[in-house]
Amino acid sequence: MSLDEHNPEPSNPLGMDGIEFVEYATSQPQALGALLQSMGFMPVARHRSREVMLYRQGTMNLIVNAHPEPPPGLAAPGATPALTAFALRVRDAGYAWRHALDLGAWEMPTRASAMELNIPGIRGVGDSLVYFVDRHKEFSIYDVDFVPLPGAARQPPALAGLHYFGIVQSIYGERTREWVDFYQSLFGFTVLPEGKYFGVLPKGTLLESPCRKFYLQLVEPPPGAEDIEWEERLLRVGLGAPDVIAATRALRERGVVFVDRGPVQPSEKGALTQIYLGGVTFELVVSHLRP
């Protein structure tokens, strides 16, 4: 590792390069798997030692973790699938991890078994984790820990050009400044000017990744929402599509139902699926990002 690689550009201190994978946890992986397949994700590999499955479409990797024994301090998966982690591609995962800990991030509990990769990570919002992955070019992390499913395509194509666009995070009221500071100081995200939104849900605060390949959206509870249950957690994944109308049509043909009333009805800007399995939604956003 050269000196330069340890002193990356200040605007992207970790050499971030997009999302490597997102992870859901559930005790009912088959139900979530069926939903994912209707969203265009295909199962491609199974973890060597744990009840964990890798799904993929196009550039998107998605992990479904149904392993009943969580690492210390974390909850076992519940029946309702929860978005529990995302992995950032970075130049040097070890450096990114130490950098985050030096600044005050919480170390995540480790859980690699013998001969498995120990992916470094930190605690994120709620019970979620943020992983750092640097092996996405020469060989992939999945080559070590996962066994390909017999007969499954290794690289299933993306439906209608779908790609990761962003992640939506719910936060408590008046906590935007805190979470902005978290993502700014640890990772180098920047706040987009007020009023700049994508998709059909124009609310909250948008943060752009330093690699400009995806966004985080922080959403405080809406006014008058004192009675609804609201917690800080990762809420949903946003999928980018170059043509939302075409993507919506393709997904509808596979049985996906979109909210078609009120301000969030599908348009060329975006669309929102109904809530599946008690808590899973996907948002489509018009996007010409090249992940």
Next chain:
Amino acid sequence: MNLDHFGMDTITLAGPLEAKLRAVRAAGFTQIMLSARDIAGHPQGEAAAIAAVRESGLRVTGFQVLRDFEGLSGHLHAYKVDIAKAMLRMCHALDARVLLVCSSTSKHATGETDALVRDLRKLATLALPLNIRIAYEALSWGRHVNEYPHAWRLVEAADHPSLGLALDAFHLLATGTGLEALEDVAPDKIALVQLADFMWQETRSPEERIETARHLRVFPGEGAHSAEVAELVRRLDHAGYRGDYSFEVFNDDYLQLPLAVVAERAHRSVRWLAGHVARRSLPLRRTLAN
């Protein structure tokens, strides 16, 4: 300003945690400042202590106290980060939103501004996901930071939303620090205000301050500097501070008195303060009349 803005502190009262919670509640207070010892030293264990606090219905003003955190390096820093994380977990389990942090007294700690700011930022980042705010206080016998204007400069420089200033009237009075510098402090960056007075006119040495601070404080209205305490509250109120006031009264005599007697003195102190501070206080009068 009303009774709901004031809270008692468990360190003022003798006896088991449950009795303290009952006495504070019975006196009409709605919040309580907790000490880590209340939880760690509970005879039935940590979970029982947390349950007792939750069952009391009292809001937790804050949790104290993390000492000697900032300015260390190497293994001393790593050790203190571990301690801080353990205290933050306890704080979180209690639903406390504020962790009180006193300026370091350690002779191993540097006073270099950049290092102190970096450490305070790190602590605030640790607190952030747990929805806890760090309240940084200038201890009047702190090694490098012992007056609130210095603590405020560090808080301001750290510029972290999970970091604020804690003001303790005792420490201001003990060092004779004037109230003028309060004009520089952003009211929304004050995370906690602790109120107490003491009986002497002055404390001349750090040793005398320590002795007085730990054994001989009294409630506002009972001591030699009560006019200044009232003036502090008046200025903070006028500046727009709307956070909590906690009675940080360490007093050996109070530890020998029935809890209800001490709690009544605290209640009387609220009435005294209300009478001396420009009022935003109709609810106070109503509460007291009830």
